[in-house]
Amino acid sequence: MPASDSRTSSLPRSVLIVEDENVIRSTLAEFLASEGYVVEGVGTVAEALALAHQQEFQVAVCDVQLPDGDGINLLRRLQQIKPDTFVLIITAYATVETAVEAFKAGAFDYLVKPVIFDDLAHKLQRVFEYRQLFFENQCLRRELSQPQQFDQIIGSSKPIKDLQLTIAKIAAAHSNVLLVGETGTGKELFARAIHSTGPMQDEQFLAVNCGTRPIELLESELFGSETGGNSQPGILRTAGQGTVFLDEIAQLPMGTQTKLLRAIEYQESMPAGGSQTYSVQARIIASTSQDLMRLVGDGTFQEDLFYRLDGVKIRIPPLRERLDDIPELVDAFIARHSRAMRKRVTGATSETIRLLMSAQWKGNVRQLDNAIERAVIMCDGDTIESHDLPPDLLGLGQPLPDTDDLRSALRHYERLHISRVLRQWPDKREAAKRLRLGLSSLYRKIEELDIET
Numbered sequence: 001m002p003a004s005d006s007r008t009s010s011l012p013r014s015v016l017i018v019e020d021e022n023v024i025r026s027t028l029a030e031f032l033a034s035e036g037y038v039v040e041g042v043g044t045v046a047e048a049l050a051l052a053h054q055q056e057f058q059v060a061v062c063d064v065q066l067p068d069g070d071g072i073n074l075l076r077r078l079q080q081i082k083p084d085t086f087v088l089i090i091t092a093y094a095t096v097e098t099a100v101e102a103f104k105a106g107a108f109d110y111l112v113k114p115v116i117f118d119d120l121a122h123k124l125q126r127v128f129e130y131r132q133l134f135f136e137n138q139c140l141r142r143e144l145s146q147p148q149q150f151d152q153i154i155g156s157s158k159p160i161k162d163l164q165l166t167i168a169k170i171a172a173a174h175s176n177v178l179l180v181g182e183t184g185t186g187k188e189l190f191a192r193a194i195h196s197t198g199p200m201q202d203e204q205f206l207a208v209n210c211g212t213r214p215i216e217l218l219e220s221e222l223f224g225s226e227t228g229g230n231s232q233p234g235i236l237r238t239a240g241q242g243t244v245f246l247d248e249i250a251q252l253p254m255g256t257q258t259k260l261l262r263a264i265e266y267q268e269s270m271p272a273g274g275s276q277t278y279s280v281q282a283r284i285i286a287s288t289s290q291d292l293m294r295l296v297g298d299g300t301f302q303e304d305l306f307y308r309l310d311g312v313k314i315r316i317p318p319l320r321e322r323l324d325d326i327p328e329l330v331d332a333f334i335a336r337h338s339r340a341m342r343k344r345v346t347g348a349t350s351e352t353i354r355l356l357m358s359a360q361w362k363g364n365v366r367q368l369d370n371a372i373e374r375a376v377i378m379c380d381g382d383t384i385e386s387h388d389l390p391p392d393l394l395g396l397g398q399p400l401p402d403t404d405d406l407r408s409a410l411r412h413y414e415r416l417h418i419s420r421v422l423r424q425w426p427d428k429r430e431a432a433k434r435l436r437l438g439l440s441s442l443y444r445k446i447e448e449l450d451i452e453t
């Protein structure tokens with residue numbers, strides 16, 4: 001059953017009355033309105049279906065006999081087009097046959113004419129309570145059926161599937177690994193995945209950011225120290241046969257690089273101030289967002305260490321190269337953040353997804369995660385809409401044209417729009433089709449508007 005706005009308990013309770021007798025219809029409508037329901041009334045099957053197409057109703061109360069059809073058929077049609085709408089049938093005769101037929105067709109309950117207000121109020125109360133529990137239960141079941149580990153790699157684009165295969169192979173070998181990718185692409189997540197798929201998964205995974213500590217602290221944290229007040233074993237030793245993740249390895253000072261190289265080559269190290277070596281058995285997974293080869297050329301990264309690490313290198317592509325993953329990531333992040341905030345946000349509109357798929361994502365998956373967190377906070381209903389997204393993401397934060405001249409302004413927006421479509425559809429033929437331009441016109445626009453592709 002698809003998610004829809006009508007499920008939220010915070011929305012007003014809406015009821016559609018389908019009853020051809022005007023007096024009965026308006027009396028019921030007045031009574032329900034006085035009870036706080038938002039009510040619409042119609043007299044025929046055709047009107048009911050037309051209205052249900054335009055508007056969401058949580059509950060429909062349908063008479064069995066209508067001028068252009070019967071209520072049971074209407075109930076079946078409603079279930080096809082609005083499966084979230086629950087139906088109560090009104091029947092003139094309390095026959096077992098009618099009741100059975102109504103229940104078989106999927107009615108929640110039935111009322112007998114003349115409808116008694118108390119009976120109607122009671123049954124509506126029950127249907128709304130049941131409906132709420134039903135959808136909450138469905139949400140819970142959906143959450144339980146999805147693995148909720150935070151280190152789960154989400155995405156089924158080709159690059160992610162290929163990476164998963166590579167990881168499975170590399171993980172088995174317990175070799176050292178270099179992960180290369182822009183910030184926020186998931187390097188640490190992949191490092192954890194390699195560790196937890198490998199033979200030493202029960203051992204420790206220890207992470208160090210190489211750029212956030214003064215050199216002495218970093219070295220004693222890595223290799224250990226036996227000097228006075230700063231005595232510690234060092235994570236290369238503590239990790240045992242587990243994994244040491246060295247985040248942003250390019251920031252490791254040259255001297256520390258030499259010590260690390262020794263630890264990898266000789267599989268042993270010595271704590272600062274110590275007199276005895278210990279053996280290093282941990283797998284080293286290093287990550288970088290920089291081009292290490294270039295740093296070797298610049299003389300800021302040790303060549304030998306580079307070759308030691310570069311043997312098994314995995315490139316994690318930026319999010320813009322795997323836009324197909326966005327819908328899945330969005331779903332997972334919505335589930336995570338709505339759960340944390342105790343909000344019932346269950347999805348995003350297709351317009352929102354389309355916009356998300358056309359953003360630039362310089363901060364990659366981390367930026368997407370943050371954008372969804374904000375959207376869940378901003379979201380008023382149960383579905384994230386485009387206006388819930390951070391404005392700068394949509395290009396709305398882009399500078400306005402610096403002139404009032406309409407022609408220049410149009411040119412400005414034309415450039416923004418074409419750039420966005422090209423990001424979403426890098427294949428120019430496809431982009432041209434989406435823009436409803438001929439391919440040669442698109443090329444001309446790209447040149448005229450100086451669009452980077």
Ligand SMILES: Nc1ncnc2c1ncn2[C@@H]1O[C@H](COP(=O)(O)OP(=O)(O)OP(=O)(O)O)[C@@H](O)[C@H]1O
Nearest residue numbers: 152153154155182183184185186187188189365366
């Ligand atoms: N494929 C993915 N599926 C689910 N979550 C992901 C995925 N990729 C990244 N993330 C999430 O994005 C955030 C950033 O990931 P991570 O810290 O692993 O990136 P990174 O490349 O190591 O970043 P940095 O270089 O800035 O340290 C984390 O919250 C991570 O869980």
